[in-house]
Amino acid sequence: MRLVGGFIVTMPSPSTICIKMGDVTVEDGIIRSIEYDDGEDVSRRSFVECVATAAAVAALPASSAATPKEDVVDCRGRFLLPGFVDCHAHAPQYAFTGSCIDLPLLEWLETYTFPTERRFEDVEYARGVYMRCVARHVLNGTTTCSYFGTIHLESSKLLVDVVRRYGQRAWVGKVNMDRNSPDDYCESTAASLADTAAFVEWVRDSAAATPPLVAAAITPRFVPTCTAELMRGLAALADEHGLHVQSHLSESAAECEWVKALHPEASCYLDVYDRAGLLGRGRFRTYMAHCVQSDAFERAMLRETSTAVVHCAASNFNIGSGVCNVRRLLREGVDVCLGTDVAGGCSPSMLDAIQQTVVASKVAMFGARGDFDPAVEAPDAAAAAANAPLTLVEALYLATVGGAKVLGLEGVTGQLAVGLEFDCNVVDVRPPSDPTERSAGPVDVFEHDVVEDVLSKFLLLGDERALERIYVRGRLVAREGKLVPGA
Amino acid sequence: MRLVGGFIVTMPSPSTICIKMGDVTVEDGIIRSIEYDDGEDVSRRSFVECVATAAAVAALPASSAATPKEDVVDCRGRFLLPGFVDCHAHAPQYAFTGSCIDLPLLEWLETYTFPTERRFEDVEYARGVYMRCVARHVLNGTTTCSYFGTIHLESSKLLVDVVRRYGQRAWVGKVNMDRNSPDDYCESTAASLADTAAFVEWVRDSAAATPPLVAAAITPRFVPTCTAELMRGLAALADEHGLHVQSHLSESAAECEWVKALHPEASCYLDVYDRAGLLGRGRFRTYMAHCVQSDAFERAMLRETSTAVVHCAASNFNIGSGVCNVRRLLREGVDVCLGTDVAGGCSPSMLDAIQQTVVASKVAMFGARGDFDPAVEAPDAAAAAANAPLTLVEALYLATVGGAKVLGLEGVTGQLAVGLEFDCNVVDVRPPSDPTERSAGPVDVFEHDVVEDVLSKFLLLGDERALERIYVRGRLVAREGKLVPGA
Numbered sequence: 001m002r003l004v005g006g007f008i009v010t011m012p013s014p015s016t017i018c019i020k021m022g023d024v025t026v027e028d029g030i031i032r033s034i035e036y037d038d039g040e041d042v043s044r045r046s047f048v049e050c051v052a053t054a055a056a057v058a059a060l061p062a063s064s065a066a067t068p069k070e071d072v073v074d075c076r077g078r079f080l081l082p083g084f085v086d087c088h089a090h091a092p093q094y095a096f097t098g099s100c101i102d103l104p105l106l107e108w109l110e111t112y113t114f115p116t117e118r119r120f121e122d123v124e125y126a127r128g129v130y131m132r133c134v135a136r137h138v139l140n141g142t143t144t145c146s147y148f149g150t151i152h153l154e155s156s157k158l159l160v161d162v163v164r165r166y167g168q169r170a171w172v173g174k175v176n177m178d179r180n181s182p183d184d185y186c187e188s189t190a191a192s193l194a195d196t197a198a199f200v201e202w203v204r205d206s207a208a209a210t211p212p213l214v215a216a217a218i219t220p221r222f223v224p225t226c227t228a229e230l231m232r233g234l235a236a237l238a239d240e241h242g243l244h245v246q247s248h249l250s251e252s253a254a255e256c257e258w259v260k261a262l263h264p265e266a267s268c269y270l271d272v273y274d275r276a277g278l279l280g281r282g283r284f285r286t287y288m289a290h291c292v293q294s295d296a297f298e299r300a301m302l303r304e305t306s307t308a309v310v311h312c313a314a315s316n317f318n319i320g321s322g323v324c325n326v327r328r329l330l331r332e333g334v335d336v337c338l339g340t341d342v343a344g345g346c347s348p349s350m351l352d353a354i355q356q357t358v359v360a361s362k363v364a365m366f367g368a369r370g371d372f373d374p375a376v377e378a379p380d381a382a383a384a385a386a387n388a389p390l391t392l393v394e395a396l397y398l399a400t401v402g403g404a405k406v407l408g409l410e411g412v413t414g415q416l417a418v419g420l421e422f423d424c425n426v427v428d429v430r431p432p433s434d435p436t437e438r439s440a441g442p443v444d445v446f447e448h449d450v451v452e453d454v455l456s457k458f459l460l461l462g463d464e465r466a467l468e469r470i471y472v473r474g475r476l477v478a479r480e481g482k483l484v485p486g487a
Numbered sequence: 488m489r490l491v492g493g494f495i496v497t498m499p500s501p502s503t504i505c506i507k508m509g510d511v512t513v514e515d516g517i518i519r520s521i522e523y524d525d526g527e528d529v530s531r532r533s534f535v536e537c538v539a540t541a542a543a544v545a546a547l548p549a550s551s552a553a554t555p556k557e558d559v560v561d562c563r564g565r566f567l568l569p570g571f572v573d574c575h576a577h578a579p580q581y582a583f584t585g586s587c588i589d590l591p592l593l594e595w596l597e598t599y600t601f602p603t604e605r606r607f608e609d610v611e612y613a614r615g616v617y618m619r620c621v622a623r624h625v626l627n628g629t630t631t632c633s634y635f636g637t638i639h640l641e642s643s644k645l646l647v648d649v650v651r652r653y654g655q656r657a658w659v660g661k662v663n664m665d666r667n668s669p670d671d672y673c674e675s676t677a678a679s680l681a682d683t684a685a686f687v688e689w690v691r692d693s694a695a696a697t698p699p700l701v702a703a704a705i706t707p708r709f710v711p712t713c714t715a716e717l718m719r720g721l722a723a724l725a726d727e728h729g730l731h732v733q734s735h736l737s738e739s740a741a742e743c744e745w746v747k748a749l750h751p752e753a754s755c756y757l758d759v760y761d762r763a764g765l766l767g768r769g770r771f772r773t774y775m776a777h778c779v780q781s782d783a784f785e786r787a788m789l790r791e792t793s794t795a796v797v798h799c800a801a802s803n804f805n806i807g808s809g810v811c812n813v814r815r816l817l818r819e820g821v822d823v824c825l826g827t828d829v830a831g832g833c834s835p836s837m838l839d840a841i842q843q844t845v846v847a848s849k850v851a852m853f854g855a856r857g858d859f860d861p862a863v864e865a866p867d868a869a870a871a872a873a874n875a876p877l878t879l880v881e882a883l884y885l886a887t888v889g890g891a892k893v894l895g896l897e898g899v900t901g902q903l904a905v906g907l908e909f910d911c912n913v914v915d916v917r918p919p920s921d922p923t924e925r926s927a928g929p930v931d932v933f934e935h936d937v938v939e940d941v942l943s944k945f946l947l948l949g950d951e952r953a954l955e956r957i958y959v960r961g962r963l964v965a966r967e968g969k970l971v972p973g974a
Contacts, residue, residue, distance in 0.1 A: 347929070347948055457585030
């Protein structure tokens with residue numbers, strides 16, 4: 001397969017972007033070559049002129065035995081972006097996403113989340129939600145996703161089935177909860193461990209692709225709902241099978257107080273996980289959502305234990321947890337990636353995660369420069385500089401390369417580079433000719449726009465309507481808003 | 488015209504919403520009657536069941552002489568929402584909306600805004616941008632908008648023409664700038680006043696509707712670019728013609744420092760406008776965008792002079808100005824409405840303004856409870872309560888009724904009520920039957936959703952694809968994403 005004439009977007013570093021025009025050749029799901037028209041970065045060149053040049057120069061090759069016509073994809077005028085990587089999403093909560101954001105974390109769990117999640121004991125109910133949930137994630141260009149399911153074994157298997165059917169790359173976790181949970185949404189320690197072991201083996205043994213696109217992740221909900229015994233058992237499973245561990249850390253102040261009361265023996269919230277053996281420290285990967293409240297001690301421990309932070313900006317706003325200072329985490333050497341955190345976050349789109357990440361980083365800067373402290377008379381310029389907002393490029397990096405690194409996919413996906421698997425969004429934001437018509441999306445392109453302006457407009461203002469084609473490991477999983485389910 | 492079977496949304500108070508099913512009758516642009524099926528508020532009833540009931544009971548009346556078929560609009564399953572009121576948008580900046588959010592206000596003006604706006608000397612260039620800009624605002628359900636143009640008389644007239652053609656209710660301002668501006672984007676005081684007077688008279692004399700849907704607004708850019716003489720002249724024009732005055736106030740810290748240096752005689756930034764006579768104090772309406780930096784003294788003066796605040800949450804984030812504490816303004820009795828502030832804000836959609844208003848109010852609460860102050864050990868619960876985040880309903884109120892009140896349209900629009908003009912969005916979020924298909928929008932409805940959940944999903948997650956019909960003064964201005972231009 002040869003994708004010709006597109007704007008190929010790469011990120012040589014976490015803060016730089018490179019846009020060159022050229023062709024990408026994919027075989028057996030792997031990027032075999034990237035041939036640039038010339039060496040030039042076109043970021044600051046006229047978008048309209050570049051598209052015109054591509055149309056004139058890069059005429060599509062004629063069909064031949066070597067390149068049958070269906071294997072040539074016209075990408076002239078389109079951006080080729082690496083697929084998005086969502087490192088934290090609760091699939092069952094998709095049922096109420098876009099509503100119920102009026103309570104803080106612990107009350108939100110009791111009032112909305114647990115009553116919703118317990119319904120997933122019913123596999124048919126689960127099917128209705130999971131099909132829509134995964135469809136929406138894929139149609140929004142999320143080629144890799146790390147999902148939480150519920151405590152139920154059968155519906156967690158179903159979630160894996162749906163993800164496989166729709167061709168997404170994913171980690172899926174059966175959630176564990178054996179204390180401080182509603183009577184009708186709680187497990188015994190033994191059953192929780194047994195079901196998790198059964199889930200892990202079923203996911204492994206039923207793998208549909210080689211190497212598998214979908215893997216099980218060990219998924220203790222969070223410390224308050226997991227006994228130390230359960231967590232130790234889960235750590236043993238992670239260690240035995242080399243599985244990722246995903247959970248929550250230091251999200252809200254009330255939660256942190258609760259954990260402190262539950263575990264006076266621990267030096268911090270993260271230490272509770274560490275004492276149970278759940279921090280991989282190089283043996284397996286552990287990533288923790290939120291970390292809004294993590295203090296310097298805990299942040300140092302995140303770095304030292306190679307535990308990554310999944311930044312969930314929208315959710316942190318919505319349920320009132322606070323703002324995670326991502327710039328500080330990066331400065332301190334902690335690995336960061338992004339999550340939509342549906343349904344704490346309302347949107348399954350990583351574009352929303354990117355946008356809210358930029359907003360949250362501006363707010364962190366406001367806080368650092370003293371905006372909220374009546375005693376501060378003039379902005380603290382040094383503090384503002386040390387906590388500079390993330391650029392849009394940095395947020396895009398976290399949403400692609402950053403996520404891939406955290407999930408152990410460096411060398412597999414996250415970038416468009418020779419030898420990597422082809423997880424890609426082909427983005428077409430070109431407007432219709434009639435400005436009074438509803439277009440393919442909310443972006444308008446003007447003759448004065450340079451190429452990076454247009455990419456910025458897609459990232460800050462665009463939506464999934466621009467995603468003409470979505471590929472996972474070289475397979476077309478969605479085209480023009482319609483899923484292309486696998487066998 | 489009779490709109491039958493819809494969910495009619497009204498807001499009895501700034502914090503309460505009422506959703507009842509029934510029919511709305513509109514004649515000559517005015518709501519003549521609202522007949523509810525029963526007295527019941529269906530907010531907490533099953534959406535799916537309500538729609539089924541409406542389908543069974545509210546069969547469409549047969550065509551007759553009294554109600555010709557084309558005059559009956561099937562609204563079963565749709566919400567009838569008051570049209571959105573955007574009180575602050577820079578039409579020329581639409582050219583770069585979605586890009587260029589990496590600089591603080593004063594640098595942002597110099598680098599992106601002034602070079603863009605000066606191009607509007609070319610009326611043909613202006614036409615291309617203004618057509619797309621106004622089309623987008625209308626297609627996003629903004630039935631009333633208060634626009635800034637540029638300093639140019641002819642392209643400001645053109646903006647009025649475009650707004651009239653697309654049938655929006657609007658205030659349009661020719662911008663005034665006679666100091667501290669680029670050489671090629673600046674006016675003499677005399678020319679600025681003469682052109683403004685000519686603009687005001689042209690808008691009045693060329694009115695297409697009775698009473699006019701479009702009016703001129705006096706639009707000094709902001710204190711730094713306007714001499715006292717210019718502002719006094721503009722105040723005289725506002726007073727003479729009873730025109731609204733729109734401008735900017737206390738947006739960024741650096742801007743406030745600059746104003747203080749320019750006007751040591753004034754007691755605060757707002758006082759500079761007051762000394763020039765630009766605060767209407769009941770004689771005419773004055774509304775100021777941003778007010779992020781307004782201290783207690785200035786806020787008291789806002790209230791005492793009946794000067795309203797246009798809250799532009801997205802823009803305040805994007806260009807790093809800070810967060811305006813709307814809860815505090817409301818508590819102190821200041822009138823507040825919302826603005827998209829394109830292109831400081833990226834999206835022309837008031838849905839984005841509503842969402843970012845809720846986010847900003849959560850951040851203001853974070854600040855008040857001490858999240859950003861390392862000296863605060865535990866959250867200040869009393870401060871958090873006094874600065875409680877805005878609810879989604881409160882944000883919707885500000886985006887409709889609140890805006891209408893600020894613009895002097897109380898008794899004209901902002902609500903759906905008998906005797907008011909019919910400015911309305913007919914919202915259809917019902918999903919397609921096939922979950923693998925791209926739907927009419929990003930919202931999924933489940934069988935467990937109650938009516939207010941579905942409305943919440945539209946407001947927090949939805950987009951303009953749900954806007955089946957948009958009415959201004961009873962005229963259909965857009966249908967299924969396509970404008971219906973007037974004569």
